[in-house]
Amino acid sequence: MSTTPPVWASESFWKKVAIWVTAGSFIILIILTFDTLSKTAVGGSRVQAYSVINKAIDYRFDYTLNRYRPVFGGDEPLFGRSLSEDEAAALVTQGKKTVQAKNCMNCHTLLGNGAYYAPDLTKAWLDPNWGSVEEREARMLAFLLDPEKNAVTFSSGRKMPRLGITDAEARAIVAFLKWMSAIDTNGFPTNFKTIGHQED
Amino acid sequence: MRTGIIDSANLNGGQQLAVKYFSVALVLFLAQMLFGLLAAIQFVQPDFLYNVLDFNVNRMVHINAMVVWMLYGFVGAVYWLLEEESGTRVVGLAVGNLAFWVLTVAVAVVVVVYLLVQTGPGNDLTRWFVNEGREYLEAPRWADLGIVAVLGVFFYNVAATFSKGRWSGIAGVLTLDLVALAGLYCAGMFYLTNITADQYWWWWVIHLWVEATWEVLVGCIMAWGLMHVLGVRRRIVETWLYIEVALMFGSGILGLGHHYFWIGTPDYWFSIGGFFSALEPIPLVAMVVHSVYDAGVHKLRNGNHPALAWIIAHTFGNFLGAGVWGFMHTLPQINLYTHGTQWTASHGHLAFFGAYATINIAFFYIAMQTWRGNIWLGSGLAGDGWKWKGALALLNLGVIGMTVALLIAGYEQSFIERAVEGSTWGGYFAAQMHPWFQQAMAWRLVFGAVTLAGVVLLVWDLLTIGVGETRRAPQFAAEAG
Numbered sequence: 001m002s003t004t005p006p007v008w009a010s011e012s013f014w015k016k017v018a019i020w021v022t023a024g025s026f027i028i029l030i031i032l033t034f035d036t037l038s039k040t041a042v043g044g045s046r047v048q049a050y051s052v053i054n055k056a057i058d059y060r061f062d063y064t065l066n067r068y069r070p071v072f073g074g075d076e077p078l079f080g081r082s083l084s085e086d087e088a089a090a091l092v093t094q095g096k097k098t099v100q101a102k103n104c105m106n107c108h109t110l111l112g113n114g115a116y117y118a119p120d121l122t123k124a125w126l127d128p129n130w131g132s133v134e135e136r137e138a139r140m141l142a143f144l145l146d147p148e149k150n151a152v153t154f155s156s157g158r159k160m161p162r163l164g165i166t167d168a169e170a171r172a173i174v175a176f177l178k179w180m181s182a183i184d185t186n187g188f189p190t191n192f193k194t195i196g197h198q199e200d
Numbered sequence: 201m202r203t204g205i206i207d208s209a210n211l212n213g214g215q216q217l218a219v220k221y222f223s224v225a226l227v228l229f230l231a232q233m234l235f236g237l238l239a240a241i242q243f244v245q246p247d248f249l250y251n252v253l254d255f256n257v258n259r260m261v262h263i264n265a266m267v268v269w270m271l272y273g274f275v276g277a278v279y280w281l282l283e284e285e286s287g288t289r290v291v292g293l294a295v296g297n298l299a300f301w302v303l304t305v306a307v308a309v310v311v312v313v314y315l316l317v318q319t320g321p322g323n324d325l326t327r328w329f330v331n332e333g334r335e336y337l338e339a340p341r342w343a344d345l346g347i348v349a350v351l352g353v354f355f356y357n358v359a360a361t362f363s364k365g366r367w368s369g370i371a372g373v374l375t376l377d378l379v380a381l382a383g384l385y386c387a388g389m390f391y392l393t394n395i396t397a398d399q400y401w402w403w404w405v406i407h408l409w410v411e412a413t414w415e416v417l418v419g420c421i422m423a424w425g426l427m428h429v430l431g432v433r434r435r436i437v438e439t440w441l442y443i444e445v446a447l448m449f450g451s452g453i454l455g456l457g458h459h460y461f462w463i464g465t466p467d468y469w470f471s472i473g474g475f476f477s478a479l480e481p482i483p484l485v486a487m488v489v490h491s492v493y494d495a496g497v498h499k500l501r502n503g504n505h506p507a508l509a510w511i512i513a514h515t516f517g518n519f520l521g522a523g524v525w526g527f528m529h530t531l532p533q534i535n536l537y538t539h540g541t542q543w544t545a546s547h548g549h550l551a552f553f554g555a556y557a558t559i560n561i562a563f564f565y566i567a568m569q570t571w572r573g574n575i576w577l578g579s580g581l582a583g584d585g586w587k588w589k590g591a592l593a594l595l596n597l598g599v600i601g602m603t604v605a606l607l608i609a610g611y612e613q614s615f616i617e618r619a620v621e622g623s624t625w626g627g628y629f630a631a632q633m634h635p636w637f638q639q640a641m642a643w644r645l646v647f648g649a650v651t652l653a654g655v656v657l658l659v660w661d662l663l664t665i666g667v668g669e670t671r672r673a674p675q676f677a678a679e680a681g
Contacts, residue, residue, distance in 0.1 A: 154626065186467050
């Protein structure tokens with residue numbers, strides 16, 4: 001038996017393969033990252049402008065694409081006031097910062113990522129749990145301000161704790177959730193019945 | 201050299217620093233277990249510690265302690281092998297020691313703030329000084345900067361030591377991997393309101409760390425461990441290391457795409473993520489082949505049975521937990537239903553344990569052996585080594601039990617919450633209230649307690665193994681060329 005291994009089993013061959021494969025994969029990832037970030041910029045077709053919170057948002061099955069997509073209707077300003085693009089951006093930003101400050105993601109999931117102790121918030125704005133479109137804003141506010149008293153636990157006993165959320169923070173969270181519900185998540189969650197279309 | 205008692209004179213400079221890292225790692229490992237258990241109890245009994253120490257806090261400490269103890273283990277393992285591998289003393293050891301204390305004090309402060317302050321108002325101060333509220337990356341920004349600085353010092357120690365001594369294949373891969381480790385962490389250090397872009401970069405840290413750079417890092421540590429424990433020839437482990445790097449980065453870097461299915465990113469990630477994550481188990485198969493073959497060729501002759509047992513546990517745990525359990529739910533066709541369910545938790549538990557906890561534990565035993573004067577830890581230990589065998593059995597049984605329980609819960613959730621009920625909140629609770637789910641979570645709690653018992657026994661064993669042992673371990677270092 002020869003002591004020199006064949007090329008395909010030699011250390012130097014695999015060293016070169018390792019370097020080329022790593023560099024090649026990383027370059028492809030960087031190119032795709034530029035592309036993805038340009039396609040997911042706020043204000044595009046996948047991630048809506050923050051002022052989308054002034055509109056009616058729904059999530060319906062698209063028969064051409066064969067998957068669920070967000071759809072946008074007429075004016076439906078949040079808390080009865082139509083916001084400019086800058087005002088909307090500031091409000092959604094405050095909402096996202098509050099969601100981070102209150103550590104929501106260690107119970108809930110956002111876009112399906114996070115913990116699984118509490119429901120997914122991806123389409124929380126559209127959830128039939130809020131009863132009706134008319135009552136939704138008031139019920140969300142009441143829930144965030146006093147989650148213990150307004151808990152709807154479906155008799156699981158799992159309640160959101162008191163997090164010291166202020167009125168302004170609660171409104172900002174609602175704005176953030178409304179804006180997030182407008183993101184085109186490639187059909188996730190599938191088969192989701194929104195607040196206005198439970199009978200579909 | 202005195203044998204049978206813990207004596208730091210038996211260690212070189214890098215190893216003295218390594219055992220400090222290992223000690224903190226074990227404390228954090230216990231903390232991970234404790235807070236994991238509290239969180240598991242809350243799944244079964246939601247009123248437990250309600251409004252005092254809520255699930256979000258327990259779960260955050262649970263996962264953060266895990267990430268940090270694993271990093272402590274890796275850093276310790278690298279300092280452990282650094283002088284032997286480079287043939288010279290650690291360059292800048294004093295600053296390395298300082299960095300250890302800075303990091304440890306910072307970790308303690310962060311944990312105290314997590315427990316006592318918990319949450320803050322929705323502004324930038326909270327993100328800088330309390331927590332960032334981004335799963336796994338909760339560390340406040342000041343601590344992020346500290347972590348990067350400490351990783352910088354660590355990198356300097358490693359690179360400068362190899363530069364002064366000799367560069368081996370392991371040294372080269374390790375050094376380049378540490379550049380990626382510190383560099384990628386920076387991808388998670390800025391605020392974005394656009395949650396799609398936020399999660400895009402967040403995965404750069406989480407996925408590219410865990411499924412690429414960490415895997416390569418443990419590949420390096422494993423290669424050295426096999427030479428040290430089994431006397432495997434360097435040319436063989438280094439060739440395998442390059443094969444693993446090629447396969448790991450070749451599948452893992454673009455395998456990142458399997459996290460980009462549902463966060464608002466373009467749908468070309470379906471095919472890229474699906475294809476490359478299907479390849480991800482392959483390097484892990486290579487790892488199994490390589491260590492089982494190496495162990496077999498050497499007829500398992502070695503002087504450190506606990507370390508070898510944990511190395512073998514690592515190979516199978518990595519293949520099953522990261523490879524098989526990961527593959528089971530990463531194709532988009534399946535992931536549409538399993539995403540955001542306990543299925544992920546099932547994979548996470550087995551993967552982190554199998555891929556990372558096991559190799560760190562193997563190094564704890566390697567360290568203990570040398571610390572006590574390079575004593576014999578093979579067959580014929582006092583009490584037939586019942587403590588290490590018991591810890592091995594309890595930990596593996598506990599984690600596999602939790603994994604299976606969570607998998608059952610994940611199947612049930614995918615079926616009832618996702619497929620049948622269309623992921624509404626009503627559907628979520630329908631799944632959470634179902635007896636199949638609740639029984640699974642009760643079993644998870646039981647097996648969590650088994651795991652905790654295993655860790656307690658492990659710590660006890662590490663503190664007592666080899667007390668008074670005078671037989672010496674066989675030396676393989678000489679033939680490792």
